[in-house]
Amino acid sequence: MAVLELTNISKHFGAIQAVNDVSFSIGAGQVVGLMGDNGAGKSTLVKMIAGNFRPSHGTMQLDGAELIMHRPIEARQHGIEIVHQDLALCNNLTAAANVFLGRELRRGVGPLRVLDYKAMYRRAGEIFRELKSETRPRDLVRQMSGGQRQAVAIARTMLSEAKIVLMDEPTAAISVRQVAEVLNLIRHLRDRGIAVVLISHRMPDVFDVADRVIVMRRGRKVADKQIGASSPEEVTGLITGAIEQV
Amino acid sequence: MAITLDQTIGQKQQSWLAKILGSQTFWVLIAVILACIFLSFATDSFATTKNLYNITRNVTFVAIIALGMTLVIITGGIDLSVGSVLCLCSMVLAVVMHAGYSIEVGIVASIGTALLIGAFNGILIAYLGFPPFVVTLGMLSIARSLAMVASNNTVVFEFGPDHDKLLALGGGAWFFGIANPVLYMIVLALITGFVLRWTRFGRYVFAIGGNEHAATLTGVPVKRIKVAVYMVSALSAGIAGIIQTGWLGAVTTNIGAGMELQVIAAAVIGGANLAGGAGTAFGALIGAALIEVIRNSLGLLGINAFWQGTFIGGAIVFAVLFDRIRNFRQSE
Ligand SMILES: Nc1ncnc2c1ncn2[C@@H]1O[C@H](COP(=O)(O)OP(=O)(O)OP(=O)(O)O)[C@@H](O)[C@H]1O
Numbered sequence: 309m310a311v312l313e314l315t316n317i318s319k320h321f322g323a324i325q326a327v328n329d330v331s332f333s334i335g336a337g338q339v340v341g342l343m344g345d346n347g348a349g350k351s352t353l354v355k356m357i358a359g360n361f362r363p364s365h366g367t368m369q370l371d372g373a374e375l376i377m378h379r380p381i382e383a384r385q386h387g388i389e390i391v392h393q394d395l396a397l398c399n400n401l402t403a404a405a406n407v408f409l410g411r412e413l414r415r416g417v418g419p420l421r422v423l424d425y426k427a428m429y430r431r432a433g434e435i436f437r438e439l440k441s442e443t444r445p446r447d448l449v450r451q452m453s454g455g456q457r458q459a460v461a462i463a464r465t466m467l468s469e470a471k472i473v474l475m476d477e478p479t480a481a482i483s484v485r486q487v488a489e490v491l492n493l494i495r496h497l498r499d500r501g502i503a504v505v506l507i508s509h510r511m512p513d514v515f516d517v518a519d520r521v522i523v524m525r526r527g528r529k530v531a532d533k534q535i536g537a538s539s540p541e542e543v544t545g546l547i548t549g550a551i552e553q554v
Numbered sequence: 555m556a557i558t559l560d561q562t563i564g565q566k567q568q569s570w571l572a573k574i575l576g577s578q579t580f581w582v583l584i585a586v587i588l589a590c591i592f593l594s595f596a597t598d599s600f601a602t603t604k605n606l607y608n609i610t611r612n613v614t615f616v617a618i619i620a621l622g623m624t625l626v627i628i629t630g631g632i633d634l635s636v637g638s639v640l641c642l643c644s645m646v647l648a649v650v651m652h653a654g655y656s657i658e659v660g661i662v663a664s665i666g667t668a669l670l671i672g673a674f675n676g677i678l679i680a681y682l683g684f685p686p687f688v689v690t691l692g693m694l695s696i697a698r699s700l701a702m703v704a705s706n707n708t709v710v711f712e713f714g715p716d717h718d719k720l721l722a723l724g725g726g727a728w729f730f731g732i733a734n735p736v737l738y739m740i741v742l743a744l745i746t747g748f749v750l751r752w753t754r755f756g757r758y759v760f761a762i763g764g765n766e767h768a769a770t771l772t773g774v775p776v777k778r779i780k781v782a783v784y785m786v787s788a789l790s791a792g793i794a795g796i797i798q799t800g801w802l803g804a805v806t807t808n809i810g811a812g813m814e815l816q817v818i819a820a821a822v823i824g825g826a827n828l829a830g831g832a833g834t835a836f837g838a839l840i841g842a843a844l845i846e847v848i849r850n851s852l853g854l855l856g857i858n859a860f861w862q863g864t865f866i867g868g869a870i871v872f873a874v875l876f877d878r879i880r881n882f883r884q885s886e
Pocket residue numbers: 321324325326344345346347348349350351352353393
């Protein structure tokens with residue numbers, strides 16, 4: 309059964325039709341590559357799934373139940389995690405503070421609950437170790453390299469056991485070694501039965517880990533194929549519009 | 555020995571000493587201490603109990619509001635209305651008590667006024683997207699005008715049945731001879747410091763100043779926090795107004811005029827960054843202290859009071875210079 313099912317989802321910003329009548333479903337443990345040119349509507353689509361935007365039209369279903377969200381926190385409560393394209397990091401905070409932003413660990417009782425720095429540093433450290441990233445939980449994000457910043461954003465998705473992880477260009481700024489780590493992480497997620505949506509402009513990454521590829525052009529879905537049944541050439545053609553639709 | 559991943563992750567970036575030496579607040583504190591030492595030797599009248607009592611008490615009004623202002627500045631905002639809000643809240647207290655109500659009623663009315671103004675500022679800024687500068691500039695004008703309306707532009711110096719209670723509240727020294735306003739300031743600074751470091755609210759205040767968009771995306775209730783921050787700022791002005799009324803024993807419609815600049819100066823000297831994302835409660839106190847020491851010393855050294863603005867302005871530029879130097883060093 310599908311974990312997530314989108315039916316006729318559209319989103320417009322004023323006159324701009326960012327996403328137009330998109331439907332698809334993802335099963336547990338499936339990795340879907342989402343590709344498309346700049347401005348095709350990929351980020352807008354995953355932001356709707358992550359509760360950042362509400363769709364203008366259409367419905368979303370999670371495990372067969374309708375999914376209506378008003379705030380990003382609700383998406384996380386449903387087990388939907390996202391790595392944002394711009395990473396959504398606060399430079400003036402530490403790595404650990406960024407990882408836990410919006411769901412800080414606290415200790416104490418009632419109104420006298422204070423931030424649990426120790427637990428957050430420890431847990432963030434564990435996650436960075438798991439990601440094999442040399443990122444220190446106590447460092448300010450301001451002073452971090454592109455790869456470390458990406459690790460911080462990815463670490464957020466590992467705080468709780470998710471059902472769906474949405475990754476919006478998670479490999480854009482990182483080294484070859486760390487790309488391999490991220491792709492490995494995606495495989496781990498898949499093996500644990502977690503569905504993954506990977507947005508990427510890098511053809512090899514998508515063909516490496518994805519089971520399926522969805523191509524968007526100007527807000528519309530123009531292809532949805534098993535990886536084995538497609539090829540990089542075909543996907544490139546679909547992205548540019550050389551191939552109209554399959 | 556090879557450095558393992560675990561060691562790297564476990565490493566602390568800076569020792570606490572490096573952290574202190576790198577902080578603007580620390581160097582401003584040193585400047586305050588040096589100035590005090592210098593003045594104790596250079597003049598006979600600085601290190602007297604009476605003068606120190608005066609200094610510490612004079613610091614408090616600016617310092618208390620600077621605490622609230624620091625929160626606003628950390629979120630990347632600004633509140634220009636605090637001087638006028640202080641005036642309006644003092645006047646509401648004075649008028650209500652003058653009309654024969656108890657001090658409790660007066661304080662509730664005054665605090666209520668402050669919270670209402672703060673909520674008004676905050677809602678316009680957070681929910682309607684007004685620039686903080688414009689909204690609070692408007693409120694600067696509105697609040698003072700309302701104070702004039704409320705009092706018919708007269709001086710109020712009779713506070714009804716609880717007159718003496720009010721004067722004791724602001725003018726007394728209930729604890730080891732420390733002036734009451736100083737006690738309030740210390741308590742409020744401790745609360746502010748605690749909130750900034752140990753609560754989720756404080757964490758969100760910093761997050762909004764660091765990257766408001768990121769805070770929104772990660773589910774921080776940005777709008778509500780912003781409204782709260784402007785309410786705290788107005789509240790701090792209201793509290794300072796109540797205390798000042800008790801201390802002065804009279805309210806005119808020009809108290810607190812121009813105070814917003816001193817308050818912003820104190821916050822900035824103390825390390826609050828107008829671009830957002832940085833600031834401390836302790837810094838606000840230190841900044842206020844430096845301004846007051848400069849003011850006081852000019853008088854004692856017999857320097858024409860017209861120079862005051864030059865020295866305080868110089869202190870603002872100088873304090874931020876440390877921050878710039880540190881940034882230059884890091885970017886090299
Ligand atoms: N908040 C917004 N307000 C108005 N228009 C928006 C907003 N977000 C996105 N758009 C518009 O929607 C369209 C799709 O944008 P989107 O960010 O989803 O593209 P994308 O496929 O992620 O592109 P890229 O590969 O460059 O990241 C663009 O035309 C963009 O200008």
